[in-house]
Amino acid sequence: MKAAAVHEKRLRHDVMAHVHTLGDVAPKAREIVHLGATSCYVTDNADLILMRESLDALCSSLATVIDALARFAETWKAEPTLGFTHFQPAQLTTVGKRAVLWLFDFVLDLQELERRRDELPFRGAKGTTGTQASFLALFRGDHEKVRQLDQLVAQKMGFDRVFPVTGQTYSRKIDTQILDALSGLAQTAHKWGxxxxxxxxxxxxxxxxxxxxxGSSAMAYKRNPMRAERLCSLARFLMGLPAMAAATHATQWFERTLDDSAARRLYIPQAFLTADALLRIARNVAPGLVVNTPVIARNVREYLPYMATENLMMAAVAAGADRQEVHEEVRKISHAVTAKVKAGTGSTAELLTLLKEKAAFAKLDMTADPRDFYGRSPEQVVEFIAEYVAPIRQKYAGRLGGRAELSV
Known part of the structure; x- marks a missing residue:
């Protein structure tokens, strides 16, 4: 590498610096080194090898996150908790069912990363501008040998397919698709964080x-979610990188222009390194999540009367009431109770008492058990893990890691 650096300082060309270096240490091969090739024969094919290996590493790491979150979901599949829409209390769900929502997005990301890894083609031996003219000359016009060389080079590097056509470079569309997949992973990580x-x-x-x-140098009592915050921060950075890849692809002139080179050397490694960092944080957080059941139960109790109203409405309708009329009764009474709670003059427990005074609800059972209001949440957890997570665990058996350590 030191010798190549000396050549590069003089030649101002990275690939030719290594061609000369190889010629220096293998003088008998010097006259044919790089014959018929172009710089992008070396660099593009190398990039594809590195990206495929990186995608494979990310898939294993992501499968580990999925496994850990699935264990969390299994543990807490029947723990009632408040669901939220608009970040306002909605129907009950369970801690495990909410984790399955996170899981599903990560599973979709794994499927996309696997697809990009498995379908990634090799640039192969396409020549200076993709016409294979130099190789056709080397094989004295034998088109079949040129085609065979293309395939053999790809197979040698472990690829079972090649790009059908290229310019001097492989289509930068591939970069955009891969970075979009990495951005998808970042979106999921950000949502979870x-x-x-x-x-x-x-x-x-x-x-x-x-x-x-x-947590804080000033406020000693603080327990800040700094891991989740870092997860969101890095995810935001990664989500911004595909725009540069898109601009590069959109501005490649004809068979290629070199303004792609410097930018790609930044955003492709940065995208993969950031994705790796995200998954490292995820592998630290997922196995160590702490569920504070007393707090969750207290919040469920506070809002449980509201949760009970939908079942009460259905029971009232089954007994002959008009759905729209009982809906209006519930709306007015619940809003009045909420107003008193906000004013500090009432409690949510009053809701069921006030409803009991209305004819449509007078004969209904007003007892409320949280388990009556979270639907099929536990069953959905079990079914999802059996259908989607179990095959991933089987596929990546032996490659699933443990909890990752963070240096800071």
Whole structure:
């Protein structure tokens, strides 16, 4: 590498610096080294090898995250918790069912990363501008030998397909598709991290904390969700990179222009390194999540009367009431109760008492058990893991890692 650096300083060309270096140490091969080839024969094919290996590594790491989150979902599949729409209390769900929502997005990401890895073609031996003219000359006009060389080079590098056509470079469309897939992973990580930050605010679920971890240099009591925050921060960076890849592809003139080179050397490695960092954080957080069941149960109790109203409406209609009329009764009474709660003059428990005074609800059972209101949440967890996670666990058996350590 030091010798190549000396050549590059003089020649101002990275590939030719290595061609000369190879010629220096293999003088008998010097006259044919790089014969018929072009710089992008070396660099593009190398990039494709590196990206495929990186995609494979990310797939294994992501499968580990999926496995850990699935274990979490299995553990908490029947733990009732408040669901939220508009970040306002909605129907009950379970802690495990919510985790399955995160899981499903990660499973979709794994499917996309696997597809990009498995379908990635090799540039192969296409010549200077993709016409294979130089190789056709070397084989004295034998088109079949040129085609065979293309395939053999790809097979030698472990690829079972080649690009059908290229210019001097392979189509930069491939870069955009791969970065879009990495951005998809970042979107999922950001959504998960955001949910964890909101749950930490409600003190329902905490990310792992070290015994001596400090949340604030001033406020000693703080327990900040810094891992989830870092997850979101890195994800935001990764989500911004595909725009550069898209601009590169959109501005490639004819068979190629060199303004792709410097930018690609930044955003492709950065995208993969950032994705790896995201998954490292995820592999640290997922196995260490802490569920604060007393807080969750307290919040469920507070809002349970509201949760019961939909079942009560259905029961009232079954007994002969008009659905729209009972809906209006529930709306007015629940809003009045909420107003008193906000004013500090009432409690949510009054809701069922007030409904009982209405004729449509007078004969209905007003007892409320959280398990009556989370539907098929536990069953959905079991079914999802059996159908989607179990095959992933089987496919990546032996490649699933443990909890990752973070340096900071």
């Amino acid at each position: 955001t949910d964890l930050r909101l749950l930490a605010h409600k003190q329902e679920v905490d990310e792992p904390q070290e015994p001596d971890q400090i």
